[in-house]
Amino acid sequence: MALSRKTSKTKRRSPSYEAIGQFYDSLWTENPRAWTTARSQMLEPILSHVRQVCELGCGTGISAIEFARRGLKVFALDYSREMCRVTREKALAEDLDVQVGRADMRSFRIPGQVDLVTSEWGVINHLQRRADLVQTFRAVARALRPGGYFYFDLHQRKLYEGGWTQTLMGDGVIAGAGTEFFAAQHGGYDRTSGKGWTEITIFARRPGGLWERRRERVEEIHWPHGEIVRDLRRAGFQLLRVSDFTDINSAPSPKKVHEGLRTMYLARKKGR
Numbered sequence: 324m325a326l327s328r329k330t331s332k333t334k335r336r337s338p339s340y341e342a343i344g345q346f347y348d349s350l351w352t353e354n355p356r357a358w359t360t361a362r363s364q365m366l367e368p369i370l371s372h373v374r375q376v377c378e379l380g381c382g383t384g385i386s387a388i389e390f391a392r393r394g395l396k397v398f399a400l401d402y403s404r405e406m407c408r409v410t411r412e413k414a415l416a417e418d419l420d421v422q423v424g425r426a427d428m429r430s431f432r433i434p435g436q437v438d439l440v441t442s443e444w445g446v447i448n449h450l451q452r453r454a455d456l457v458q459t460f461r462a463v464a465r466a467l468r469p470g471g472y473f474y475f476d477l478h479q480r481k482l483y484e485g486g487w488t489q490t491l492m493g494d495g496v497i498a499g500a501g502t503e504f505f506a507a508q509h510g511g512y513d514r515t516s517g518k519g520w521t522e523i524t525i526f527a528r529r530p531g532g533l534w535e536r537r538r539e540r541v542e543e544i545h546w547p548h549g550e551i552v553r554d555l556r557r558a559g560f561q562l563l564r565v566s567d568f569t570d571i572n573s574a575p576s577p578k579k580v581h582e583g584l585r586t587m588y589l590a591r592k593k594g595r
């Protein structure tokens with residue numbers, strides 16, 4: 324089965340994730356407990372109505388693999404070839420039914436329609452222009468059956484101003500490959516444009532002992548809640564639930580808070 328590879332005519336400025344794909348799981352796997360709890364509170368009640376799911380910006384397939392293990396039919400889409408490769412490899416290793424495809428979230432198409440589209444860990448923040456938002460939400464609506472669900476999250480300004488402006492260092496070993504590496508990350512945030520960025524440098528030890536340097540720059544945009552709600556409506560969605568965090572360890576608020584850290588949204592495509 325072929326997944327659509329149509330690319331948008333607009334210039335794409337999202338990061339490639341080609342340089343960091345194989346290190347991703349070792350660097351960023353731990354989700355704070357409060358966030359995982361809120362995620363399951365939003366998703367568990369609907370999962371019994373879900374047979375097919377499409378994960379947008381699947382990255383290394385963390386959620387896609389989890390859904391496939393539950394017996395759901397899964398489409399896992401990402402713009403990065405490297406992320407697609409990692410997800411495909413993981414699904415193969417467990418013999419799971421995951422259809423992995425390279426696609427731009429603004430213009431993707433899948434065969435038929437699914438019950439749920441998910442997009443997690445700031446994937447929507449990678450969209451650079453307001454027009455991209457409604458274009459993406461319309462593509463999601465097209466992929467969903469009437470009454471189908473759309474679950475996604477957004478990073479907020481406080482997260483960029485806090486975490487992204489600090490210098491973070493880490494090291495590890497890629498599971499399976501045994502590659503030793505260390506990494507440094509530093510970025511910033513510009514309130515006027517709403518743009519956050521982070522520069523990631525990784526040194527990986529290659530066979531023979533030489534160290535290879537890899538670099539990646541990730542840019543994200545803070546999208547205000549009002550614009551999200553408006554564009555969801557324009558694309559034919561009804562907003563069902565919001566969980567908004569002010570702090571990494573605090574319980575979520577069921578309403579949008581003024582200066583949040585991270586927000587989770589559950590919406591439903593209108594119609595039956």
Ligand SMILES: C[S@@+](CC[C@H](N)C(=O)[O-])C[C@H]1O[C@@H](n2cnc3c(N)ncnc32)[C@H](O)[C@@H]1O
Binds near residue numbers: 381402442443446
């Ligand atoms: C921060 S990662 C999140 C990955 C995964 N969802 C997770 O929870 O770990 C963001 C992902 O979005 C993908 N991405 C960015 N822009 C995209 C686009 N326009 N279309 C599809 N995927 C995109 C990146 O390649 C990357 O894999």
